[in-house]
Amino acid sequence: MSDKPTEVAAVEFRSVSKVFESGKQRHTALSDIDLRIEQGEIFGVIGYSGAGKSTLVRLINALEKPTSGTVLISGDPITGVPESRVRHLRREIGMVFQQFNLFRSRTAAGNIEYPLKVAGWPRAERKARVAELLEFVGLSGKARSYPDQLSGGQKQRVGIARALATSPKLLLADESTSALDPETTGEVLRLLKKINRELGVTIVVITHEMDVIRAIADRVAVLAEGRIVELANTFDVFAAPQAASTRSFVETVLHNRPDAEELKRLGERHTGRLVTVDIDDEHRIGEALAIAARAGVGFEIVYGGVSTLQDKTFGSITLALDGPEQAVEQAADALARRAVGIQDEPERSIA
Numbered sequence: 001m002s003d004k005p006t007e008v009a010a011v012e013f014r015s016v017s018k019v020f021e022s023g024k025q026r027h028t029a030l031s032d033i034d035l036r037i038e039q040g041e042i043f044g045v046i047g048y049s050g051a052g053k054s055t056l057v058r059l060i061n062a063l064e065k066p067t068s069g070t071v072l073i074s075g076d077p078i079t080g081v082p083e084s085r086v087r088h089l090r091r092e093i094g095m096v097f098q099q100f101n102l103f104r105s106r107t108a109a110g111n112i113e114y115p116l117k118v119a120g121w122p123r124a125e126r127k128a129r130v131a132e133l134l135e136f137v138g139l140s141g142k143a144r145s146y147p148d149q150l151s152g153g154q155k156q157r158v159g160i161a162r163a164l165a166t167s168p169k170l171l172l173a174d175e176s177t178s179a180l181d182p183e184t185t186g187e188v189l190r191l192l193k194k195i196n197r198e199l200g201v202t203i204v205v206i207t208h209e210m211d212v213i214r215a216i217a218d219r220v221a222v223l224a225e226g227r228i229v230e231l232a233n234t235f236d237v238f239a240a241p242q243a244a245s246t247r248s249f250v251e252t253v254l255h256n257r258p259d260a261e262e263l264k265r266l267g268e269r270h271t272g273r274l275v276t277v278d279i280d281d282e283h284r285i286g287e288a289l290a291i292a293a294r295a296g297v298g299f300e301i302v303y304g305g306v307s308t309l310q311d312k313t314f315g316s317i318t319l320a321l322d323g324p325e326q327a328v329e330q331a332a333d334a335l336a337r338r339a340v341g342i343q344d345e346p347e348r349s350i351a
């Protein structure tokens with residue numbers, strides 16, 4: 001897990017930059033990336049289109065060469081070494097793709113068997129391993145089906161089984177659920193989590209969807225214009241996003257805080273002063289309501305929600321505080337003194 005760094009990182013980037021040049025055009029896809037992905041964690045990388053996510057993942061398995069800097073796999077450089085060394089290190093790395101990249105002319109079993117053939121496994125061992133993998137991904141009944149006979153989620157499970165065939169220690173998943181509907185996405189993400197927890201495989205998940213990060217990542221790096229603008233535990237990123245692009249990603253999935261427009265609508269429908277307070281394991285809803293009650297104001301929850309993230313309580317509520325001005329002021333002050341965030345009505349918080 002991420003909170004206990006091991007000596008050797010599963011993946012390490014040391015001052016890595018990647019510049020693409022075509023003719024006179026130069027494009028810096030990644031700038032000066034320093035990064036450690038610890039053994040056994042699920043590490044998320046999120047960013048908008050063009051941020052450099054795929055370039056980053058392609059540097060890990062040396063499908064791209066950095067313009068400068070070093071990439072290490074379990075402490076061994078995969079950059080600046082002979083191709084035979086790259087091939088050797090790549091055996092420890094599995095890859096899952098957005099468009100599955102299955103051979104249409106081979107069955108599910110045939111697709112999963114392929115990397116074992118390449119690695120020179122004897123036939124009987126190949127068959128046993130394929131059966132084991134089909135079972136692990138829940139597709140024992142589909143061994144003889146061709147990709148065209150499988151659903152998107154089933155195809156991706158074949159892709160995952162194929163990536164796991166030679167027991168890599170590291171799995172790279174670049175937009176592995178982007179072609180799937182929400183329910184199927186959930187199934188695939190649960191499978192990735194099972195692979196991480198049961199097999200101890202380190203997983204790097206590349207996505208542009210914050211829901212994917214929320215569902216499985218232990219830690220997350222936010223990539224914007226080729227730079228890491230934020231890197232933290234997933235909980236912390238959701239609870240207190242720092243960079244502007246992180247905040248906009250978090251807002252795409254968290255609907256417990258009213259935005260400016262919603263706040264205006266709430267203001268029209270409720271007479272009281274609207275105060276939004278964060279809720280977590282130490283700062284519960286009951287406590288916030290008790291503060292309002294002690295100040296002698298009327299209160300109502302008009303917006304908000306509480307959920308769980310990485311086994312911790314997480315959310316916020318918006319209260320409409322009603323009553324004599326002084327009491328409302330006192331209640332708002334007392335709520336603001338709680339250690340967690342508060343968002344008062346904008347025009348009042350300026351004063």
Ligand SMILES: Nc1ncnc2c1ncn2[C@@H]1O[C@H](COP(=O)(O)OP(=O)(O)OP(=O)(O)O)[C@@H](O)[C@H]1O
Pocket residue numbers: 020021022027028029047048049050051052053054055056208
């Ligand atoms: N082979 C290449 N030659 C030139 N430019 C490239 C090449 N590969 C990527 N780029 C550029 O580098 C930048 C980062 O691309 P990359 O594919 O890593 O982004 P991404 O974050 O994966 O985006 P998406 O979410 O659309 O997949 C983009 O501006 C892209 O146009």
Ligand SMILES: [Mg+2]
Pocket residue numbers: 053054055
């Ligand atoms: Mg990409």
